Amino acid sequence: xxxxxxxxxxxxxxxxxxxxxxxxxxxxxxxxxxxxxxxxxxxxxxxxxxxxxxxxxxxxxxxxxxxxxxxxxxxxxxxxxxxxxxxxxxxxxxxxxxxxxxxxxxxxxxxxxxxxxxxxxxxxxxxxxxxxxxxxxxxxxxxxxxxxxxxxxxxxxxxxxxxxxxx
Amino acid sequence: xxxxxxxxxxxxxxxxxxxxxxxxxxxxxxxxxxxxxxxxxxxxxxxxxxxxxxxxxxxxxxxxxxxxxxxxxxxxxxxxxxxxxxxxxxxxxxxxxxxxxxxxxxxxxxxxxxxxxxxxxxxxxxxxxxxxxxxxxxxxxxxxxxxxxxxxxxxxxxxxxxxxxxxxxxxxxxx
Numbered sequence: 001x002x003x004x005x006x007x008x009x010x011x012x013x014x015x016x017x018x019x020x021x022x023x024x025x026x027x028x029x030x031x032x033x034x035x036x037x038x039x040x041x042x043x044x045x046x047x048x049x050x051x052x053x054x055x056x057x058x059x060x061x062x063x064x065x066x067x068x069x070x071x072x073x074x075x076x077x078x079x080x081x082x083x084x085x086x087x088x089x090x091x092x093x094x095x096x097x098x099x100x101x102x103x104x105x106x107x108x109x110x111x112x113x114x115x116x117x118x119x120x121x122x123x124x125x126x127x128x129x130x131x132x133x134x135x136x137x138x139x140x141x142x143x144x145x146x147x148x149x150x151x152x153x154x155x156x157x158x159x160x161x162x163x164x165x166x167x
Numbered sequence: 168x169x170x171x172x173x174x175x176x177x178x179x180x181x182x183x184x185x186x187x188x189x190x191x192x193x194x195x196x197x198x199x200x201x202x203x204x205x206x207x208x209x210x211x212x213x214x215x216x217x218x219x220x221x222x223x224x225x226x227x228x229x230x231x232x233x234x235x236x237x238x239x240x241x242x243x244x245x246x247x248x249x250x251x252x253x254x255x256x257x258x259x260x261x262x263x264x265x266x267x268x269x270x271x272x273x274x275x276x277x278x279x280x281x282x283x284x285x286x287x288x289x290x291x292x293x294x295x296x297x298x299x300x301x302x303x304x305x306x307x308x309x310x311x312x313x314x315x316x317x318x319x320x321x322x323x324x325x326x327x328x329x330x331x332x333x334x335x336x337x338x339x340x341x342x
Binding site: 035036066070084085087134153154163 | 282
């Protein structure tokens with residue numbers, strides 16, 4: 001596993017992708033069962049379409065959150081920490097869509113001997129449509145700096161570090 | 168809706184902390200990470216996990232929001248579908264509000280306005296999650312297509328020992 005440090009990140013750098021491939025009704029059912037979410041729009045096609053007027057059963061928004069968390073966790077590596085993440089839901093994903101998480105670094109900042117990397121993130125389907133967008137703020141160690149504390153403790157010096165308001 | 172309608176009394180409303188019905192089990196993590204399709208060994212390989220800063224098998228960072236399962240012995244959540252074929256299967260579940268008192272309002276349709284999450288540490292096998300929800304903001308906005316009720320639920324998750332895990336700020340838009 002790669003162990004990226006702050007010096008490995010630069011503004012404009014691609015984050016990911018993490019490609020999940022085609023998400024079928026079986027994948028959606030597996031997720032719904034694993035979190036015991038019995039909302040029928042996620043596994044009952046007749047209910048989703050005839051009753052709720054949806055195009056098909058929906059891929060859970062909660063599942064999509066974890067894919068974006070994984071995108072950032074993997075990009076920050078085993079020494080980094082995903083501090084903040086934001087999700088905005090732009091459109092539905094339905095059974096049969098292929099889901100890919102990706103992003104780019106938009107700011108890097110060193111504060112108190114730690115590196116902070118701000119990213120724009122999104123989920124795209126096979127048609128290039130963005131269903132979920134957002135931003136994330138990760139913490140990584142400097143090449144010759146101290147480890148990122150775990151558990152992560154928010155110091156007063158970090159207070160000015162926020163996710164971009166428009167993401 | 169009258170402009171004078173004031174929901175500010177709900178801001179800050181909280182309830183007693185809610186404790187997950189059982190400690191985190193390794194098999195729960197297995198099913199969970201198979202469903203999110205993340206093969207990180209820290210989620211299943213004891214020896215590998217011990218070599219990391221986590222020191223033990225952990226659940227993914229955002230797992231704690233799903234730790235509040237249907238407790239054994241509680242009423243069957245699927246009974247509603249047997250009574251009413253139009254039931255959507257969500258009866259008895261409150262995965263967003265964690266039991267916060269509902270806000271009485273004339274708005275019918277709810278949209279997910281997004282989440283903002285801060286992470287501090289991951290839940291380990293054997294630990295139990297606790298949720299402390301509160302209404303962080305409840306306000307009426309006058310949008311172009313009519314009035315909206317904006318609700319922000321802020322839920323702080325910790326272990327039963329009091330170690331912070333994450334804070335989830337969920338925005339709901341009622342119209």
